[in-house]
Amino acid sequence: MISIIDASKKFNSKRFKQNVPLLIMFVPVIAFFLVVKYLPMFGLVIAFKDYNFADGIFHSPWAGFKNFQMLFNNPETLGIVRNTLVLGILSVVVGFPFPIMIAILLNEARKLIFKRFVQTLVYLPHFFSWVIVGGMVITLFSQESGAINHWITKWTGNPYPFLYSETSWIAIFLGSGIWKEAGFSAIIYLAALTSVDPSLYEAAGLDGANKWRQIWHITLPGISTTIVLMMILSIGHVIEVGFDQVYVLQNNVVSNVSEVISTYIFRVGLQNAQFSLTAAMGLFESVVAFIMVMTANQIARRFNQGLW
Structure with a gap:
């Protein structure tokens, strides 16, 4: 022994x-x-x-707990938390499927030159800062000088306030986020797709399964663990809506839907020097994010897909 x-x-x-x-x-x-x-x-x-x-x-x-009492007695706080949750949840619900779809489509592409060209196009926006992306969005959607409103004015005679309407602002916020990050996030799913056994596709083809059937019954189940993992991580970021994107796109007209926790911390904490108050807000944000991640993992564990 x-x-x-x-x-x-x-x-x-x-x-x-x-x-x-x-x-x-x-x-x-x-x-x-x-x-x-x-x-x-x-x-x-x-x-x-x-x-x-x-x-x-x-x-x-x-x-x-005086700072927390001041924070939650402030009527503005409820609107800020609501905006953060709404934008965060919409970003996950609307944006989460796009990297999966891009990865599957790229995986199905057979022409190597075409595949590399498309990969470059969809990966490139990730490396642009939000200042550049924000400038591109404003160039396209500005009411006074935007390229899209230039054509709308020619057709209808009146420009549309894309950046000054709450509904269209949210749509632009979601669309710009998807355009910038979906391609780069697809890399993880492309890596996961390499672990799917090609013989399964061959067997499914012999059984008469078309491409959509193969994707639904082989590809998606084959990367389900990665999908669940990425979903749990995404849920952790629901209440952590990025400062850069909101700050470069927001304006006073749509502040009712664009003022989130990160911009509140910048405005009140850094510009007004109320550091203790915004530290309390930041701690609240972290605790909520932690609870959401733990809850999502517990739900995933019921399906044997938890992270721990």
Whole structure:
């Protein structure tokens, strides 16, 4: 018995030495998460303090839950949380299927040149900043000088306020987000599709299944684990609507639907220097996102598809 334990220890020691180069390569990743992700969490303490620059984070007086009471007694807060949830849920519901569809269509393409050309076109927008994308959107949809309104004015005589109507603004918000990120997100599904056994398609073809049947009964079940994983991660971002996209597209006319938690934190926290109040809002946002991810994972576990 002792000899078996000693052999196991020697094996583990040998394996550890073999993996030392990999562990060293992993050190920068650990350092990144510690410095950028975990260390700033100590700053959340200002949500429970009357923070000021003179006293700093640790010496500012304690305020308890006063900032949270101020936050949730503010009638503006309910509208901000509602806008964040609406835009976040719509982004997931409307945008989630597009990367899957792009990946399946690219996987079915047989002409290599055509496939590479389309891949480049759909991947490219991801590398544009939202400042550039926002400028392109305004160039297209501006009421005064937009390219689309130029033709609408010729046909109807009156331009349409795309960026100043709440319904059309939400549609543009969703469409620009899908156009920018769907192609790059499809890479994950393309990688998952490589694990699907090609012989299954051959067998289905011999049984008379057309392409749509093969996609429905082979392709989608084959990448179902990846789809569930990505869905859980997407749900975690429902309440974390990106600041950049909203900020470059919003205006005062549509503030009733475009003011979200991230823009509120920028406007009140950075511009008005109410750091404790917006830290409380940020903590609330993180707690809600955590609860949503845990809930989504619990639901997925019922179908044996959970992350943990």
